[in-house]
Amino acid sequence: MILRLPFSNRCSPVLSRIHISFISELRPSKSRRFSYSVLSKYPMAEDDVQRPTKRSKIEHGPSPTAATDNGMQNDDDPAMARESEASSAQALSKKAEKGKRRDASGWAKSRRGKETDKKNVGRKRRGTRIDEASAEGGEGAGEGGSVAPKGPRYPKRQCALLLSFCGTGCSGMQIQPNARTIEGVLFDALVKAGAVSEDNADDPVKVNLARAARTDAGVHAAGNVVSLKMITARPDVPDMLARVNEELPAEIRLWGYVRVQNSFNPRTLCDSRKYTYFFPSYLLIPPRPGSNLMRSLQKYAEDSDTDPTSTHPFWAGVDLATESLQDTLTRKRLWRVPSEQVDKLRSIVNKFLGTHNFHNFTIGKEVNERSNFRHMKAIEIADPAVYGETEWISVLFHGQSFMLHQRKMMAALVLSCRTGAPDSIINELYGNQSVLIPKMPSLGLLLEYPIFETYNSKVANEINKNLDPSHEGYRPPIDFEIYKEEIATFKQTHIYDNMRKIEDEFGIFDAWIRSVDKYGGDDLLYLNHRGVIPPESVVAKGRRRENPFKEHKRFDATAFPSDAKDGAAKAFIKEDEDSGGEDGVDEVEQQLSDAEG
Template sequence: MSQLPGNEKYSNWTRKQLIEKLLFYESKLEENTLNSTNSQIILTKKVDKKNKKSTSARPFDWSKYSIRSIALKIAYLGWNYSGFASQGNEDDFPSIEGHLFKALLNAKLIADPSDCNFSKCGRTDKGVSGLGQVVSLDVRSNLPKNTSSDITNNKKIEEVPYIDTLNRLLPDDIRILAWAPVDKDFSARFNCKSRKYKYFFVRGNLDIELMREAANRFLGTHDFRNFCKVDGSKQITNFERTILEARIDPVQYKHQDNPLEFREFYVFNLRGTAFLWHQVRFMMSILFLIGQKLESPSIIDNLLDITKTPAKPNYEMASEIPLVLYDCEFDNLEWQYGRDSGTSFNTLSRLYKHVYGQWYIHTTKSLVYSTLLYDLGEMSLNQLMQNEMKEQNTQNKSLKDFVYSDNNIITSSTNASTSIILGGGKEHRIRNYVKISNKKTCDTAESKNEKYKVKRIKLDNNEIET
C-alpha cells in the first residue's frame, strides 16, 4: 500500500509517539481557538462601548438658557409643498412649517413645537409661495435670565445667530430673511394689520383696462362668501372682509430672451386686513373671465350682493402657481438682518448669493423652455393646418400668431371651443361657455354649516355607543 505524500517522516514512529503528537496538536488548536474568541469578545466590547457613547449623548440642558419671544420673516417657494401649515404627515404631505419646526428642533432653539407659543400670519395653500410670511414663537436665547437687556456688566451679549443657524438647516427653497424681538403676548396672526398678495400673469389678449375697472369694485368691506371655499368644519358665519388695495400693474422688470415679446407680465396687487380660504384665487378667476370679455365687470357687484347671489356659483378658481403672500404689515417691528447690526452685511450677502444661485437654476430652465417655445412658434401654419381649417385667414401666419391672435376661439368643421384662462399657464377648454349667473350654485354657507353640525352629532353619538 502506497503512503500519502508528506507522511514519510511518520512511517517509523511507534503508536505511542503518534498519539502524543496528536494530543499536542489538539491542545495547540484549543489554545488558538480560545485566544481568537477572547480577542473577538474584547473587540465587540470596544465597539459596543463606542456605540453606547455615541447613542447616549448628554441631553441638552435647557435650564442654562433663557427664552425670548421673536418674530421671523420667511420666504419660500411653495410649489413643492402641500401648504405652509403642517398636516401631521410630513412624508406624504411636506409643509414649510414642518421643515421650519425640524430646523428649530435640530438647532435646539425650541424643545417642543406644541409648547413654543407659535403663531403664523398667513396659512398659504398647496403650491402658493411666500416672500414675506411672518411667524412668532419663543426660542432659546443667549440673554441672561430674567432680563431683556443686551448689556450685562458693561459686556455686550452676542445673541444666537437665528438667521444663519436656521438657513443652514432649511431646504434651498425656504429661507429666513429677518428676525425681530417682540413682546411675550405678540401674535403673528392677531397683531397683523394687513396682508399683501401678488398674483402674476401674462397679458396675452386680456383687456387690462377692463380688469382694472373690475378690480376697483373689490375695494372696501364686503361679504366675500361667493369668492371663497366654505368649510363647514370651521363654522364660519362672518364672511365680511376689507380690501384696502386692488391694483393691476405692469411688472416693472423685463424678461430677456422672451420669444413672445408682446406677452408682457402684469401683477394683481391685493392688500386686505384678512382673507378667506382660496379668496384671492377666486377673485383672480373672475378677473380673468372679465379680461377675456366673457363676463362684464358688473358680475363682481352681483357676487358681492348676497341678496342677488345667496350661494356661490360653481366656477373654477385660478392656479396656485403665480400666487405669492408678499408682505405682512405690523406696527413697531424692528427687523434685524443679522445677529446684530455689525453682522447684517455678511448675513445678507450669504442670503443674496443663495437666492441668486436658485434664480440662476430656474432662469436657465426657463431659457431652455423659451428656446423650444420659439422654435415651435415659428412653424408655418400653411404646413400644419388641415384643409378644412385653411379657410380661416392663416396665410403667412406662424403657429405663435394663430394661438395668441385676438380670436381665441379655435374652430373647425367638427368642433368649436374656447379656453378659460386660469393663470400659471393653465387653461380650461370648453365647448360652450356658461355665464356665471346661469351656473349651478353650491349649497349656501348656512346649509354647509348645518350639514356639518348634523354629521358631527352622528359621529359623536356613534363614538358614545361604541
C-alpha cells in the same frame, strides 16, 4: 378640651353627646380646627338611642383632629380621654380604608400622603426624557432607576421670525403630519441649531409656534412671520441666525428675528397682508372660436346686439383645424396685450376695493356667514413686462385678510375681461346668489409680506418710549423693509425664475385656460355681456346640475416631474375630463377654520 355642661333630667337624650366643630381663623393664611365634646351626666337609655342615617356624620365617629391636636384632651378625665382616643383611632382606620370618603367632620380629605391613582395616566407632559426612557425600557425606566442627565438649560425668549420661502414641493405653510411643510422644515432646523431644546423638539405647541399667514400648497412667500419661544443665545453657537440658515434648504431663508411680548400672536396682531399674482397676458385673449365656452356664451347672447368675442384678430386668418396646441401656444406667447385691455383690467379690479361679501370667492361657505366679509385696502396692476418670450402682468392685492382659495378673485377678473363681460358683474357676485368661479393656478400666487402697523406703533409709543435700544425690555418693530435688497434677490432667484421656468416648460396657464374654454355647461353663463347672473348658472343646494364645471387639482401644483420635457404636449397637463373634480366641503372643513390668508 372636654366641656361638661349641667343638663336636667328633662333634657332630650339626644343631647347626651354632642360634637361641635368649628374653624378659628388665627391668621389670613392659616386656620386651625377645634373639636369639642359636650357630655351629659345623664346617660341615654338604650331605647332612646337614635340610629344614624346613612349620610349622618355620626357613623364616622369623632373627628380625628380632636385627638391629634395638642391640648385638646381632658387630663381631668382619663376614661373619657381614652374613649376619645379610641374613637379617633377608629376614625383614622376608616379614613385609611375609605380613601375617597370625607372625614368624620364632613371636611374634604387632603390628597397629601395618598397613593397616586392610576387615572389620567396619559395626561403627562409629552416628549420629556423621563417618558422616552420609560417607553424604551432603558436606564431610569423603572422605579428607583436613574434618569438620563439633561443637557444645559438656556432661557427662552418670545420672538418673531422673518422669513422667505419658495413653496414648491411643500404641502403649504402650516405643520401637518406626514407631510413636508414650511413650518415643519423650519422647526427641524431650529431644533438642530439649538434654538429649540430637545425637551421641546417633539411638539411645536410647547414653544407656542404660530404664523401670520397660512399659505396653500405650493404658494410662495417673499415675507412671512412665525413666532415661538426660542433660545436666542448659547455659548456653543456664536451666531444663532447663521446657524439656523445652515440647517435650512436654499429655498427657505430666515432674515432675522426680533424680541416681542410674551402675548404676541402674529395672526391676530397682523393688520393686513399683501399678495401678488402673476399671469401671462395671453390669458386675456378671448375664447377660441368653436370652443364649448364660446358656443354657450353665443347661444345665451343670441338676442344681444354685440358679441366681440367672435372675431378677435388673434384667431382671424388661421386654420384652427390644423394648428397644433404647441403652435397655438407659441403664438400666444408672442402676443402683446393692448393698452385699452389693461385699462379695462384696472376698471374691473376697482370693484374689489372696500368691504364685500366674498362668499363666491372661496369654498365651503354659506352666503350669510359673517366671515365672508373681507376688506380690500388697495389693488394695483403693474404695466405688462416681457420675460423671455412671454409677457407677464402682476396684480398686487393689499387686504385685511384673505380666505381659502381667494385667488378666485383673479379668475373673475381675467375671465370677465377676456369674455367682454361688464365690470358690474363683480357687484353681482357679492349678492345672495351662489355661482362657481374657477380657481386660478397656484403657480402665480405670491405672499409679499404681512403688515404690523398697530403693533409697531404700540411698541414705539408705549413700550420703547423711554428705553434705549440696548435695554433688555426694548422691543424692535417688525419690518421687512430692512431686508428689502436680500428679499428682492431671493424672489428673483427662487420664485420668479422658478415660476417662469415651469410655465415655459409645462404651459400651466395655457392648459388652465383651455380647460375653461372646453367647458360647455351653464355654470359660467354669468360671463355674458349683460352683467347679470342668469338662473341657469346659480348653484343651489339640492339642485342637480347636468354638466357641472370640474376643478382640476393638477393646477394647484407648483412642482412637476423633472423628466417631462416636451412643452405643452406633456401628458401631465393634457386635457383629461376624468381627472380632478370639484373641491368638496368635507375636504376643506378643517382648513376653513383657519382662514387667515
